[in-house]
Amino acid sequence: MRIGDYNPQSSIKRGPVDDIDLNEQQLVRRQKLAELQASGNDPYVRRLPWERTHTAAAAIAAYTDGKLAADQQVALVGRLMTVRIMGKASFAHIEDGSARIQIYVKRDVVGEALYDELFKKMIDLGDFVMVRGTMFTTRTGEVSCEVRELALISKTLNPLPDKWHGLRDIETRYRQRYVDLLANPDVRQIFITRARIVTAIRRYLDDNGFLEVETPVLQPIYGGAAARPFVTHHNQLDQDLFLRISFELYLKRLLVGGYERVYEIGRDFRNEGISFKHNPEFTQLEWYEAYTDYNGVMRRVEELLAAVAQELGRGTTITYNGNAIDLAPPWRRITMRDAIREATGIDYQAHPDAASLAEAMRAIGHHPEPGSSRGKLIDSLFGTHVEPKLIQPTFITDYPVEISPLAKKKADDPTTVERFEYFIGGLEMGNAFTELNDPIDQRARFVELRDAVAGADENVHPLDEDFLNSLSFGMPPTGGFGTGIDRLTMLFADQQSIREVILFPHLRTA
RNA sequence: GGGCGCGUAGCUCAAUUGGCAGAGCAGCGGCCUUUUAAGCCGCGGGUUUAGGGUUCGAUUCCCUACGCGCUCACCA
Incomplete structure (x- = not known):
């Protein structure tokens, strides 16, 4: 025909x-x-x-x-x-x-x-x-x-798609990303930016003596964070396995083994809600460095972001969500206690128990979930009143021990740990500790956590005895760090949704 | 999971108070040898997400389902 x-x-x-x-x-x-x-x-x-x-x-x-x-x-x-x-x-x-x-x-x-x-x-x-x-x-x-x-x-x-407007429909853009990419050059650029960020991170860490390693994605016991896991099953072993929610406990074992500086870039999986800043699988960077503490980690984070900006051909000032953000070090450092006190007038150290703190929160019009622990209340206060305002790069330091089971306590204050999270553009970007390397304290913290969770009627999660065993062989003083590659890409590509920086974001089956 | 909003041609979008479902691009036929969102003439293309209801009549109002977005909850 x-x-x-x-x-x-x-x-x-x-x-x-x-x-x-x-x-x-x-x-x-x-x-x-x-x-x-x-x-x-x-x-x-x-x-x-x-x-x-x-x-x-x-x-x-x-x-x-x-x-x-x-x-x-x-x-x-x-x-x-x-x-x-x-x-x-x-x-x-x-x-x-x-x-x-x-x-x-x-x-x-x-x-x-x-x-x-x-x-x-x-x-x-x-x-x-x-x-x-x-x-x-x-x-x-x-x-x-x-x-x-x-x-x-x-x-x-x-x-x-339309040669002038390209493909706009968000659902089609994500479900058929290939069409999005071929029709929308600016979308292609986002993933070039993402690749360059990862390249810059590897170069920085490699140049500074870090060893890139790979640890198990399938884990018999999950840990290192508080999220619920995805569960899968190995047929021949007839064993349930969890997709990792964090690399932390495996990377620390490597410090015990004698590597002084290790890092891993890979996928974590968390069985939680999906939002503009959460995808069920996301890419994480974690590194651990012996013989430093969270102050040393802070300096490295400042250096790392400067190196990323340079790789992207940017100066130290970038624009995110309409805000000019200055990445030039040093960034602001403020304790969580001071940040909350500044924003709300509440000094949580003056409220040593949950009931008293909840009362103070209600006095300023905050309605905390009944039954929340003191650590949760502090976290909620922070998330509502402080976090959205942290546009310029900021290290929030010294967290309550109840919400930080893997961080070392402050020498002069057993209720507080040497931990920081850093925030840019109102987004939580990463998390770091002076790592807890005391095996006795670590076991006590795990037990405390398990009992608290058991009280909340969740499935009781077994302790990672092998991790505790590794600490008993001695882990050097260590500073550790984790940061989300997706959120870093959001920042540098000026994107307000994590789905825009993940090639194939998770969607419900149509 | 809760609340709110959205779903119209291959794509981008219209459709007044419930009254014949349209345009641009793309497609098809024709003209056109420096255009660039090329231009000009003509033509075709719709289960209005799906199913049900109200009505003389539903893209429009109601219900259900599905999907997406925003938001809240969850996420130490």
């Missing part, structure tokens, strides 16, 4: 074709595909017809820099993104991984067969093509390629 015989209006009363409902535009493209194949042309070539000489960006640069001889041909590949057909000549843009470049196709030059039968009749927006031709500058000054030869190298069967 010739394409000219095909009348899309007559045959599109939606019927299953290969079990797929096709719309008019999809049918037209399949018809073209069939005709190409019938005439002996492979719409999905195995090899390029010519050797690719340049990326689009390289061709433009080579021409602009005068590095191409007068009649020198370039061979380019790319996806056809726009077309302007003016009778016997056409302009179009093709896009490869480097850039978009205009091509100029003239019937006089490429011949009638290529121009009328292939280019005009068979090639659609979205198709991958290869062109060979010479570079020139148009009347309006755009560096372009005048095509001498042209080939279709991969056919696209679905129409592309």
